[in-house]
Amino acid sequence: MEELALYGGPKVKTTPFSTGKRFGEPELEQVRQALEQNTLFYWFGSKVKEFNKKFADMYGVPYCVAASSGTAAIHVALGACGVTEGDEVITSPITDMGSVIGILYQNAVPIFADVDPNTYNITPESIEERITDKTKAILVVHLAGNPADMDAIMEIAKKHNIKVIEDCAQAYLTYYKGRLCGTIGDVGCFSLNDFKHISAGDGGMLIMKDEELYKIAFRFADKNYNRMGKTTEEIRSIEHIAPNYRMSELVGAVGIAQLDRLDFICGTRNRWGEMLSDGIKDLPGVTPHLVREGNKSSYWFYMYRVDPKTLKVDLQTYVDALRAEGLPAQKGYIHAPVYAYGLFQNKTAYLGTHAPFDSHYYGREVSYPKGLCPVAEQVLDEAIKFTFTEFYSEQDMKDIIAIITKVTNYFTKG
Numbered sequence: 001m002e003e004l005a006l007y008g009g010p011k012v013k014t015t016p017f018s019t020g021k022r023f024g025e026p027e028l029e030q031v032r033q034a035l036e037q038n039t040l041f042y043w044f045g046s047k048v049k050e051f052n053k054k055f056a057d058m059y060g061v062p063y064c065v066a067a068s069s070g071t072a073a074i075h076v077a078l079g080a081c082g083v084t085e086g087d088e089v090i091t092s093p094i095t096d097m098g099s100v101i102g103i104l105y106q107n108a109v110p111i112f113a114d115v116d117p118n119t120y121n122i123t124p125e126s127i128e129e130r131i132t133d134k135t136k137a138i139l140v141v142h143l144a145g146n147p148a149d150m151d152a153i154m155e156i157a158k159k160h161n162i163k164v165i166e167d168c169a170q171a172y173l174t175y176y177k178g179r180l181c182g183t184i185g186d187v188g189c190f191s192l193n194d195f196k197h198i199s200a201g202d203g204g205m206l207i208m209k210d211e212e213l214y215k216i217a218f219r220f221a222d223k224n225y226n227r228m229g230k231t232t233e234e235i236r237s238i239e240h241i242a243p244n245y246r247m248s249e250l251v252g253a254v255g256i257a258q259l260d261r262l263d264f265i266c267g268t269r270n271r272w273g274e275m276l277s278d279g280i281k282d283l284p285g286v287t288p289h290l291v292r293e294g295n296k297s298s299y300w301f302y303m304y305r306v307d308p309k310t311l312k313v314d315l316q317t318y319v320d321a322l323r324a325e326g327l328p329a330q331k332g333y334i335h336a337p338v339y340a341y342g343l344f345q346n347k348t349a350y351l352g353t354h355a356p357f358d359s360h361y362y363g364r365e366v367s368y369p370k371g372l373c374p375v376a377e378q379v380l381d382e383a384i385k386f387t388f389t390e391f392y393s394e395q396d397m398k399d400i401i402a403i404i405t406k407v408t409n410y411f412t413k414g
């Protein structure tokens, strides 16, 4: 067997991974047009409106609201769904802070459901266990572009009369049984931050089918102003608080051009991800990133597991060996489940108080001990994560498979 690069042997990957340009003439042209409007305010200009329309059409839904980030989009969705102090929102412990920020800003309490060991998405069983009379919404994260089990989740929501918000920040053009993720729940939320499939620097989008929900969300993203009103009095008919999460015309302009790239980006990532899973699935102890039958992932990242009992070294050495061969892999995704963060351990969402955890509207004890979501904890300890992009060549993907094959075989043979 060939010696590992980690121990002085030859490296598998001898060429750099292919890269490409994410922005070009179409973005420049859109931005130029935006500037020529002589306004960058979404309500006066046409770029954000056009972006909304194009986004909604792409997803086949009637309504779309633009926001300043994915975090903002999720906050708007929660606000529009009426999430408030005293409520609980069930979400995933393996996610970005952007999933829980809006929950806390609405003074609601995040409740974490456990995940599937191989899709890494929250399971219907775990959600059901966590439902209480305080549960107002389920915020489903389609982690890494891989759909969660939506049929069962929608059924639970229907049974308990609660809302479902889909966090699609990592899940553009992700399909669940032939349906686009983001169109299945009450609201779908997307991110345009620079690390996502498409980027406008920062930005967020919400899609929905219900007109009433749309009207509330539209206002909630813009200080609760009623822009559609005719008089100042109508416009400023304010009954509730809402943040300013407006998208500027510059962001909308870039977004319009970026949408044209999504088919290529998600299509290629899907192809590379499936090729990768196919290439590593028979290796000893390896479980590829599981995408269930009939679903389609857009692979924002790739995360697989090796059974620690099959592996004859500790996981860190295994990861070091992958890296030495030329694959920048890492252990886990985030270092710990979200509930392990100091914010939840010390209940210090806000400086100087324990709100919303000790709210009298809530009136319950909540705690976030180790073991709360044992599968999530294990996944983050045992999974191996890396990314690939739509610019990678087929040879790049073959090299990744060769690296995983070499290192896994090396450390699993006796």
Ligand SMILES: *Cc1c(COP(=O)(O)O)cnc(C)c1O
Pocket (backbone or CB within 6 Å): 069, 070, 071, 072, 095, 096, 097, 098, 099, 141, 167, 169, 170, 191, 192, 193, 202, 203, 204
């Ligand atoms: C990126 C991300 C967010 C937040 O999006 P921002 O645009 O960075 O605010 C929320 N949820 C998930 C799952 C994400 O990956």
